[in-house]
Amino acid sequence: MKEQSLIDKAFLLKKTPLFGPLDLDMLLTLADKMETVIFKKGEFLFKKGEEANFLYVIVEGEMTIRRGEKTLQLGSSEIFGDEALLSEKERGYDAFAAVDTQLLLLSDHHFRSLLIEAPEIMLFLLETYASQVEFRER
């Protein structure tokens, strides 16, 4: 798999709905901090109940998200792993590579720094989560 340059990473992030609103300055800064990992087909990235440390962006390949009986396939430029970072809960699902997959990692610490610097990201997440919740339990 081709190693991503700084520009490649920044442009990949630009394609995602979460990081799309960011300007070039912020995208390059973010891309500079994101590391690349490769997982072979079948390898688990994380399992349900594990501590959440990263948000992931798929560069190349495919990830399977499994929650009970339900599975979901995610492909290039898709993001996952953000939910547990905000809730500070453990992972609510398993994630494993359906094929050899290259991912970008954004650590929890950097994610929180980004939310402070770019409130539009926080707004996007709020809108996304709100659209999936009919009633907020108290």
Next chain:
Amino acid sequence: MREKVRRLFNLNPGEDRKTAPFLILAFLWSVGSFGTLTLSEGMFLEHVGACRLPLSYLLTAISTIVLSTIFLTLLGRLAISSLLACALIGATALYSFFLFLLFQGHTSSETLWIFFKIIGWVAPVAINVCFWAFIDQYYDLQAAKRLFCLVNAVICLGDACGGALISFALGPLGIKGLIFLFSLSIGCSIPFVFLILRRRRPLGGMASERVVEKRSIGKLALETISSPFTLILMLFYFLMQLLAITTEYSYMDTFAASHEVGELAEFLGTIAMLVSLGNMLFGLFFYSRTVTKIGVNNIILIVPLFFALIFVSWVCKEALPIALFALIAREGMVYTFDDNNLLLLISGVPLKIKNQVRIAIESFFEPIGMLFGASLLFVFQTHSKVLGLLLSILGLVLVLFLRSHYLKAIFHNLLSHSLRFDKKAIERLQSLSKKEQKETESALFLHLKGSHETIKLLSYESLLKTENHKHLPRLLHELGRFSIPGRLRAIELVSESLFAKESVVVEHLERMKKRESHPQVKSALHFYFAKHGLKPTDGSALLKDLDSEHLGVKGAAILSLKATVPMARAHLEALFESKIDRELIMGLKILGLEKSEENIPRFIPYLKHPSNGVTRAAAEAISLSVNNDSTLLGLILPRLPKIRDSQTRLLCLAACEKIKDSTYVQDLILSGCALRGYERKILERIVLSFGGEITFHLLAIVKNESAPIRSRSLAASLLAKLNPPEFRAILHPLVKKEIERAHFYLYHAKTLPEEQSLSILENTLLVKTDESLGFIIDLLGTYGSFEETDILMGALKSKNRKMRADALETIEKMTPPALFTLLKPLLEENTSFYLKLGLAPLNLAALLDTLEHSPSAADRLIANTLKMGLVQ
């Protein structure tokens, strides 16, 4: 009982269980590998002789260099755990092969014993470096201070057991039996690697173990050179290698002269056992307490001092006790102190090259040191003690340098690990090497040819920002390949670039305007020419254009005629009255191009417009129009904290920068509380340009308890730059007061009665605690000459334990000891310390009364609200 044992070894609750697998792993491999090492040394002396030691050093050095190169290459490709497993399996295989050779009856061959000495040395080095890279993933710096010495002690125990086995079992079992036992011991350690992988997660998560980062040797070298601390660290440990070889040669020479052949192996085995036992006891019980007490900065002085003392004595007098002390220094203190010190000092190495530096020091420098040492010993064989003395003095000098750079290195790591939006894209692109710039530009052109329009525009913008004339023809050619919205955006980007008025650009756009059929694009080009004053058109045509339905055409006509034709002015006013954002933006752009300060009050209200496009256009118009009328600052600054859009804020700051009036410094700093990253740098630049005359204002803000904390921090940082003595004078009382305030908030937050209605009060008090703590850390960081101290607070609150530990280490080292005694309980959230300070605990009513009279508006609001709620 368990509790007592835990306290004896200075462990936190639960750490004993978590560390046990690492300890067992360490013990098993160290028995096998260090036992073989000692055995190989003894066998070498018995079968080959001390005179051939330099040769063995040379061959060992070459073998270790080759092995280290292999490890460095594999580091970016394999997980650390895989490397460790390979090292353990490799060692087992090599020992088994040697055993096979022994069984074949080659015992009289010198080559065999040289080979044995080589593998006896290489295997423990390889396993040791992989083991520490492996374990480092699981512990942060603060835990490392307590636990790594314990692990090291267990390794020494293993070494001692290996020595004991040689001492007592060499006779009964023979060399073959011992080698078999040692191989078995290493083999048994391998399953523990997988057990740890299964049961524990590295601090950065499993994914952090899989990071792919291929680095060329050149890039590694560049990153190493850019870190003075890393350079000095590597130099120091290289020097310690030379010193170790010189010391070993010196005492081996003495021992060989004073013992019979056949007794040497047993003698060395006994000494190794005793020294290792000493290492173990010190590591188990004293190192962690010592380093906590005197700090890393001071503990690193011990070994070079000890070596210097030994060699001073040795140069004066040749004696067996001195040789024994030298052995203790070489086999004992180097492992007890230097090895443990390295495990802590390595935290100062940039994270991206940490493992590479570890390999370089532990397995690369060792053979290089051996090579150099061997070469030096060939020349100075009879003057080895003098050589040792010179090397130990040099070691002392280097360690003093290390002391002075350690804290900055840790902070630099925190800085490099944090996300800072303080660099523009152009700065980042220009900081790349020539090769990387070329590769980046090729990648950008490739993306420009892609199908994703957003990415194409981003590539276009990036290439324009490189300000490279060579790209212009290609960029102009690409203009026509965008969609209509893309083309409009690209024209805007060219208009904002420094190529806007270039003849080649103007000519291309003129041809484009003639060919172009889409009215929006044509109108944008119209406006482009009018804006840049490029192409005046005849008046009658322009008059007709005033009524054009195309905004760009209309805008161009207004721009050209507004000075002379009243109707143009009327059309301009109509744009300002429009509800359509595009028209409003056009009006702002046109009026902004007048560059008249009189227009600025007109632009100001648009800074709070809901559309970012409008606010940016207003801010740009202000920035173009401002000259040096300082009363305008009074209009801009109150609005600055309320502006949501970063680009708008930057443009407003650019406007403020043009006005040189220091009387507004307080307003500038107070309005800058919401600024971040690059914006804050600009604000600092503005304030610093006023010079020392504003010290009084800065002091006022720092001491003003009702001012926003961020403004106070900013004022303190600027005061420290402009008037350091003034800053130092107020630091201690200010920090002490803030610490007491923070303890007040923390204590009362944690001791509130548990009622639902008080949760808001609890949250407020906790937020205030963090605010005060943040301010304290900012002040202390400024005192320690650190920029960007806000990352320390961010790191303290981070989930990443390594970052928290590094932040704690930095805070501890940068804080004067008297203040750290007060600060430490706050960092540990120790509420009982509030009472030890002699401060009075308040009941709820008194607490609310205190908050009601607080200088902070938020405190007063919460107190009043709760009081009303309680009354009801």
